[in-house]
């Protein structure tokens with residue numbers, strides 16, 4: 001099927017250069033407004049597109065896939081995480097799913113470090129004080145946080161992002177520990193100076209800062225449940241830039257309130273952008289609106305990946321970033 005004839009429907013506004021390139025290459029339908037499509041709009045899009053370009057704000061479940069037209073052959077996700085797509089059902093229906101791995105790595109790792117520093121050095125409180133009239137000037141005992149040099153960082157999920165976090169953490173003088181389904185190759189472990197823990201419980205109990213960097217899959221849902229959160233030191237900090245569902249958010253909120261965990265830096269939440277109001281009230285939780293990969297450079301690279309996946313598929317080949325259920 002020649003690329004020009006491929007009908008592509010895009011569910012959200014994308015960076016301008018990406019939209020321009022999509023228009024040059026395909027018969028593309030772009031969005032004018034930047035709100036997520038309703039379920040009905042999504043179903044209609046899936047009924048007419050050969051390729052759907054969607055994002056995390058589009059929940060593509062088995063019911064919706066059941067309404068897809070025969071012509072829908074590729075769902076090219078703009079984003080690395082695909083937990084909003086029922087990949088197994090798509091596969092059964094002969095619909096390929098691709099994503100944009102790799103290009104979100106460095107930006108997301110930067111946000112992990114930013115959150116670690118923001119929580120341990122009380123950045124949010126500091127900004128509030130500086131913006132208010134209440135600042136009385138420098139004082140030896142004011143705004144004291146904790147030093148991160150020498151602290152133990154535990155990385156849960158040592159894929160691309162976890163490793164990029166480890167590199168940065170090493171430069172900050174932190175001790176890197178990690179838990180992963182598979183142990184890293186010895187030369188990578190050595191390069192990162194990283195200590196492997198087969199037991200997640202044991203690692204969680206020993207670290208000062210825990211960074212969540214595993215994807216959300218059925219086996220990582222609530223991996224940080226109440227029991228595991230309770231294993232953390234009361235002085236420890238937890239940072240999540242992956243998916244909210246990996247942590248039991250209610251349990252975390254209770255423990256932060258009770259001072260059983262010292263602080264949290266969260267870029268993602270269990271119910272998307274509906275943040276638990278109790279979490280918002282806490283002064284020891286720094287919350288960001290899911291901006292881990294939000295750089296202009298990164299978003300353009302994500303768009304380029306989407307385009308390469310569609311173009312390769314349109315030319316009759318396997319998209320380079322095909323997601324298969326066994327990867328999840």
Ligand SMILES: O=CC(=O)O
Pocket residue numbers: 056078079080081082104292293
């Ligand atoms: O969260 C962002 C992504 O999955 O790329």
